[in-house]
Amino acid sequence: MNAMSQALKGYAEHATSTKSGRRSEYEVVAKVTKQLRDSAVEAKTNFAAFASALHMNQRLWTALVVDVADEANPLPDELKARIMYLADFTRHHTTRVLRENASVLPLLEINMAVLRGLKAEGGEK
Template identity: 50%
Template sequence: MNATNLAQRAYAPTTAPTKSNRSMEYDVIAKITYRLKKAIEADELSPLLSALHENRKLWRMLAVNVADSENLLPDDLRARIFYLSEFTNQHTTKVIRKTASAVPLLEVNTAILRGLRSEGPAS
């Protein structure tokens, strides 16, 4: 290998472009939502419980994030996300007890995905 090849390799991009926070959030929520949707469609307990657990962890993380005093989101949006986290937690318990459908959880996630996709420029 000569010096020119070494220089080209040194300055060549080595990783994919950096994603925005919104794009990363979208990807994580989309993956969890997809698993939840597939589990609902399969109508099998084990995959559903796994997807519910993953979804609940996601919403707990979102609640912790918006409860942080240094979070830059508007207070109203932070409060709505925190409320959705509480709803998700309570509704998940109902789904596990077989007293409610998991579809509303899927609908909440889908609405969040639409919001992440439609907002202004990514940060």
């Protein structure tokens, strides 16, 4: 199992939070993921929209890192580290996607894994 798989599995297995907080997180991640997925389909004809969606995804991951870096965050340290790793991966991979040297699919897969983790813990009804 590679590091990304472990991080994704860890998020799904260990994430804990309040139900209302989870629902809000789920909705934000779902919205950003949908925007990224939809814009990727038309990236060749509307690169500006695609770049904007990549930027929004990057902002999402920056916000997640800020949240897990807070000492008051109740998530286990191992999960915090995995989220930080994924944020770092996302930042680097986004640069590669923007240069048109990489596929957007890994970014979508990461976000979908986060959504599954949030849903498993009661994030969506």
